[in-house]
Amino acid sequence: MKHLIIGTAGHVNHGKTALVKAMTGVDTDRLKEEKERGISIELGFTALKLPGGPKYGIVDVPGNERFIKNMLAGAGGFDLVLLVVAADEGVMPQTREHLDIIQLLQVKKGVIVLTKADLVDEEWVDLVKEEVRDFLKGTVLEDAPLVTVSAVAGQGIDNLLELLERVAEDTPAKTTAGPPRLPVDRVFSVTGFGTVVTGTLVAGEIRVGDSVEVQPQGLITRVRSLQSHGEKVEFVVAGQRVAANLAGLEVEQISRGSVVAGVNSLKSSYHLDVHLSLLKSAAKPLKNRARVRFYLGSGQALGRVVLLDREELEPGAMAFAQIVMEDRTVAVKGNRFVIRSYSPMRTIGGGVVIDPAPERRHKRFRSEVLKALETWERGTPAEILEQYLRGNPVLPELADAAAGTGLQVSETEELAQQLALQGKVKIVPGDGKAYLMLTEVYRRMAGELQQMLESYHREYPLREGYPKEELRYRKFPVLNNKAFQFLIETMENDQLVRCTAQAVASRSFVSEPGPEMNLIIDKIRKELAEASFQPPAWSELTAAAGLSKSAGSELLRYLLRTGELKKVGENLYFLDETLNTASRVIAGFLHQKGEMTIGELRDLLQTSRKYALPLLGYFDKERITRRLGDKRLPGKALG
Structure with missing residues (x-):
């Protein structure tokens, strides 16, 4: 079943509400003030069942110039318009302004209704018809059918309904695809x-x-x-x-x-890129940064028009512009809008949204900016997606790209696959979703990342690689941790980098000490082996080896990562083989005795309480031993 919205338009007191009542039996004026004053102030709503059976919604709008903002709140949803002109008055100021709005919103289907035909003779009606036809020339309603009625007398209403049904059959419905x-x-x-x-x-x-x-x-x-x-x-x-x-x-x-x-289908923004048209009837040119009243959908907001290729826009001219809003607003590509002058309030122009959420304010008089906007407006879907990714290089999710381009998700997914096969787009998978990036941007980022890694490896040869979180902060600060992980994993799959749980490294990098450092490691290893269960503090070992504090820290990190050293206490480290020896001694003792005191461990390892106590703490953590009061029992690791 097709669903349409039929809207009214026309000058105040030309009979719009009376016409709707004659067609539907419903008085859409619901406010007390509307009843008292005999004019519509707010939007009115009802349903219309046509002779052939279809049922459509009707939006009745106020005609008074003081309530144009309310008319605009309803006009954004029109599929078909009834332009109402009173036969006894003809075309009036709000007839003109309402038609300007219909033209700017590109409501291309409609019926012209001459009301109050009972108040004038046929000769006068013919004159008004001629006036209306001249008035409509060059507009979207130039070829719209015209019917004469009297809502009070019921004259012509049946003809209007039959005509309206035929026009409705040729009126395309709104798309049900995509997010609501x-x-x-x-x-x-x-x-x-x-x-x-x-x-x-x-x-x-x-x-x-x-x-x-x-x-x-x-x-x-x-x-x-x-x-x-x-x-x-x-x-x-x-x-x-x-x-x-x-x-x-x-x-x-x-x-x-x-x-x-x-959810997540629209992105609010303080900026809108638009193609703007100034009405020929505008009283004066529109200057750059002019403050205007901006109407889109059912909303209105204040903003300034930044003209991107000129200082002012002449009446009847068109130009690319960026609307800088005073409050956040939402739109989708292709939305039509209307602007009115800030003061006095007059409809002066409108146009179409090209980019509903540009990433930044544009610099004026830039050929690349204008070219990009031309692509946004007239490009193929593939060109539009490429343009979007060029302006959003930080890995947008596919659904976000669809919302940002005005394309359907399924269409965006298909385009991304095609562009990926052509080598233009890189698809980064992750968490069941697809993230998109221009291939040229991906390659450039990978090249820059590889240079960063090589530099880092030269400075820190003993580290396994660049710490991931630090790398994200320095190179990809706009990416959240998930998106960063997906990007790095994709680069690893493409054999551009190598990843560990905590770090990223070049493919060819091997973390190992040089000849001089190997001599120092051998010396420290020998001293620790000789010291057995009474090792000197690490700071003493590195100082004796002639290492600076930072170099000693680097070496310690390396030996801990490779497992040669194990931390037992603050500034206290043992060789792994020494701890293995202690573990075997403890296991044997507990197998025979069933329990152990600190003093017994001290005697077994020929050490002092200073070392025995942290060693027992270490073996408790490793579940070799289990503390019970002042004694140690066999831990789970010993069965």
Whole structure:
């Protein structure tokens, strides 16, 4: 079943709400003030069942110029528009502004409805029709069908419904593929249920029980229940009006303009790269860094327009720009938007989002920036993915790349595989996911990493390699630990580096002492062997060998790692073979006696209490012995 949203547009008091009531039987003016003043102030919602059976949502918007922001909150979800013009007045200021908005949002399907036909004669209606046709020339509604009605008398309503059904058949539905996006146009609380948001689902599907994320607030929540046109449903799809009951959130945490989306499917940003068009009717050129009111989806925000290739944009002209927002906002590539002047508030332009979350502010008058934006806007999906990775060289996950490019996850995965086969993209697997990087960036990083490792090995020849966490901090500070591990593992699989649990090394590197250091090691080993169970402190050994404190520390780290030395106490180290001898002596004694005191160990090893006590502590840890009061019993390692 196809789902569409039909929206109204037109000047105040031209009969939009009366027309909706004549078509549906529902008065969409729900506020007391609207009833008293006889004008729409807020958005109105209902459903329309057409003669052939299809049922579509209707959004009725206010026409008064003071409430254009409310009109814009609804227009972002339109699939088809009813442009309403009163036959007794013809084209008026908000008719023009609403058509500008429809043009900027590229709502290409619609019906022109001349209302209040009962107030004028046929000759006058013909004059108004001619005026409207001239008014629509060169716009998306130039060829839209036109019908004359009187909502009060019921004249022409049946004709309108039949015509609307034919136009709706030719109107494409929103895509249900990909993550859901629900721009919020109302937030309220229902006693016993909690927070409810409403809006037009513009992409994807939502099911009861789904986890979703409210952006730009970054709030994770769960969908408790769903309604569409007052009926409880288990799921909704793009093109439907939706009321969603969200768990665990307060009304104050969400606002009109928030977006309920798939978890991690949208990234909020203070910047948007756009292709901007200034209306021919704009009163003056738009200067660089002009402050504007920015409207996207159901939201509005303040921002400044940074023109990237000129100082000002002339009426009727187009240019690449970056909108620097005053608050975080969310968008997807291809979203259409509208801008209004800060003061006085007039619709002056709009355009399309090219990059919804650029990594940085762009420098102006840079050919490479403009070329990149052209690729973003007009490039093939493969070129767009490459461009995204060029601007995001820090290993984005495939799903993030899909969200950042506006492509579907399945499409992004297929493109990544194709580009990998062409040698353009490197796929880094990990934790059941795929991370992406341009092959040229991957190779450059690997080359730089190899140089860092060679330098490190020359400085620290006794270490097994560059400590992983230190390497991540110095070379890949923007990567979290998981992504870094996946990248390093991929480089090891490609035989570019070699990894241990704690370090990274060059493939050819062997950690070993040089000839001079080997002589020092032999000397220290001999002294420790002769000292047996009464070894000198390590600092004394290295000082006697002529090593500096740092060189002594390096050597100690090496001997501990290779297992030649074992730490028994603070500044107290034994040869591994000496400890093995002690272990055999202790095992034999315990086999015969069943228990041992510190004094007995001291006598057995011909040492002093100074060494016997830490040795027993060491053998307790190794489970050779087990302490019971002042005595030692056989440990688990002895069976």
